[in-house]
Structures are given as C-alpha cells and as structure tokens.
Amino acid sequence: MKERYYVGAYWGPRQETALECARRAELFFLMLARCDPTFAQWYRAGRGAPRDLPGHPMPQEVKELEALFLQGRIRTSSSRKVIEELGFSQIMWNAKKAATDIHLSCGAYSPWGGPNVCLLYPTTEEPIRKRLLRAPVLAQVLTSMVTAWDPDFAMATSSEMVNLVEKRKWEVRMGWLTYLSRRRGTLPPLPEPVRIEPVGELGWLLILSPELMTASNPEHVAFTAHVRELLDRAGLIELPAPATP
Template sequence: MQEDYYVGAYWGPRQETALECARRAELFFHMLARCDPSFAQWYAAGRGFPRELPGWPVRPDMKELETFFLKGRSRTDIGKEVIEDLGFSRMVWNAKKEAINISFCCGGYSPWGNPNSCLIHPFGPSAVWERLVHSPVLAEVLTCVATAWDPDYAMASSSQMVDLIQKRKREVRVGWLTYLSRRLGRLPPLPAPVRIEPVGTLGWLLVLSPEPMTASNPEHVALTARVRELLDRAGLIQRPRPKPASE
C-alpha cells in the first residue's frame, strides 16, 4: 500500500503580528530553497495571475510576505470582522502538476483555536515528493521549519503510521523524523538505531531511520511505538490542555 507522507510542525498559542510571521516566513523560504531545486519558487492564489504560471509568485521578501499574511486573517461570517486571536492562514504551492503544498497557520493566540502549524505535503501523487521522501532532504526541511518557526514539535511520517502510533488527540506526534523543542523537557536515553542531532539551541532532531518508516513494517511500527513510550514516560508527549483566558 502506498503511504501518504507529510511534514507537520505545530506550536501552541503565540501572539505574533503579520510582520513577525513574515519575518519567520522569509527565513523559512530562503532556507527551504537551499534544500532542493523544487523548493525555489512558490505561488499563491489570486485573481488575474498569468495563466502560464501556477499562481501569483510569492517572493521571500518580508514586506511582501506581511501583505501576504494580512490577506489571510480570519474573519467572522457575518460582517467579515477580523478575529484577531485566530491569527493568519495561508497556502502556497510550487507547480501546476505534481505540486507540493505548504499550509501556514500562524500568529494565533486563542487557546480554543486550531494550533499554529506549518504543513508540507503533495496535492496528490507526485514523483518529486516521492524522490524527496527517499532522500535526506526531509531532515533538512525539518531543520528549516524548526529554525524559522520555533515549533513545539515537528515530524515527518506517513499518516498511516500516525494513526497507528498516536494514542491521544492532543499529543506530540512521533515520526521516523521528529523534532522536539527544549521547551518540552529533557530528552531521555533512546535505543539504537535512533540518532539524536541538536538543532542549534532550540531542540533536537530524532532520526529513527535513514529511510522512511512504514506502517506496513512491524519492526518500524514497534520501534516508533517504543520511542513514543519512552518520550511519554519522560513527559514529552502529553500536551497541556488549553485554559480559559480568565484563569
């Protein structure tokens, strides 16, 4: 069975302006472009873009990205008033065919809204994405996400593996590549062949295998479950429940 791999980075409520999100996105796009040629140019939706292009080109320029995020403010259904604490939601892609998609939710600080996130995945079957998954590139991508967005955690995994390993709705997800922020706590000893790499002073990248871990391989499932169990015992998996603003 073909498994659906994606990269997901998540962080809790963090009030940031469109300009602050743009500053992070500018760094992210510049870092991402160095990972692979397919990440060199991104596009967004909008009226009147040239039909020979996949959309409006998105330039990694802080002021332009500020405008880009401001267009993605959450609004009420009636009156279209801005909902400040839900932040900004935008999406970009890199091609007309076999496109890779990046979805941003950032600047949100409501304890009841969706988590802030950066998600990277293909729109559909993609030879480019298949090549990237079976290369060291995704480890570099996780480092880019961690450095630019400072998430609580990030992972590369198949959705099938996540369904097998995840036990609670609100928890840190463990993949064959997992980034953990130092904010979560202290990293426990982990079994071979897990490799631990520091990501600056922000956190750690856990590499369970140089190749993608598959949900169809019992040994892969057992190792991923074991790592999750050890991280859970160390208090790194359980995420705190949101509290009302009055508390």
C-alpha cells in the same frame, strides 16, 4: 496504495504581528529553497493569475509577505470582521499538477483555538517524491521549519503511521523524524538506530532510521511506538488540551 507523507511543525498560542510572521516566513523559504530545487518558487491563489503559471508567484521580501499575511487574516462569516486572536493563514504550492503544498497558520493566540502550524505535503509525482522522502532531505526541511518557526514539536512521517501509534487526542506526534523543543523537557536514553541531532539551541531532531519508515511494515510501527513510549514515560509526549471557551 501510497502512504501520505507530510512534514509538520506545531506550536501553541503565540501572539505575533504580520510583520513578525513575515520575517519568519522569509527565513523559512530561504532555507527551504536549499533543500531541493523544486522548493525554489511557490505560488498562491487569487484572481488574475497568469494562465501559464500555477498561480501568483509568492513574494520573497518581508514587506510583501507582511501584506500577504494581512490578506490572510481570519474573519467572521457574516460581518467579515477580523478575528485578531486567530492570527494569519496562507496556502501555497509549487506546481500546477501533483504539487508540493504548504499550509501556514501563525500569529494565533486564542487559548481555545487550533495550534499554529506549518505543514508541507510532498508531491506524489515520481521520481521527485522518492528524492524528497529521504532522511537527509527531510532533516533539512525540518531544520528549516524549526529554525524559522520555533515550534514545540515537529515531525516527518505518514498519516497512516500517526494513526497507528498516536494514543491521545492531544500529544506530540511521533514519526520517522521527530523534533522536540528543549521547552518540552530532557531526552531519555533511546535505542539504536535512533540518531539524535541538536538543532542549534532550540531542541533535538530524532531520526529513527536512515531508511524510509512505513506504516505497512510492522517492525517500523513497533519501533516507532516503542520510542514514543520511552518519550512518554519521560513526560515529553502529552500536551495540555486547549482551554474551553
């Protein structure tokens, strides 16, 4: 069975307007389009979408993106009142079948709500999947996310690998590729073949191997767990639990 790989960026409460989120999204999609040809056009749900397309084409301009985020505000189930502190949410995809999906939640600042996230789930369709699951491509995708959203941490890995190496409910998730913001602290020395690349002045991208790392390979699991332990000893892994309402 194929492992489910994904790229995820996570950050804590950050109050931002729909316009501020739209500016970040514009930069994100601009950079993402350079990573692979399949990332050039995105679609969203909604009534009246053209039947020959996967959905409504996603807007590219800031003002249109701002309006889209305002449509994606979280509301109460009964009165449909906007819950301002939960920010904005949108889901989009790039094809009708076997699509790459993006889930965005941003602008949330509730101390007890979930994190702000940008998640990308690559297609299961070959040969596109194989092309995307390469370290240089995923490094570009992560750099796009980090540059646009300035998360606390981000990674590219499989859900199966996370399940094997994660030890706490609230912690930085380690993966094949892992990004750590400078806000997290200082990196300790790490063993070969880990490659450390700066992402501007924001933080560091750790590439644990130039080859695809899988949860089905015990050596890959052991090495990922070892690097996680070194980072944990340096105080970079544990995250504070959300406040209790």
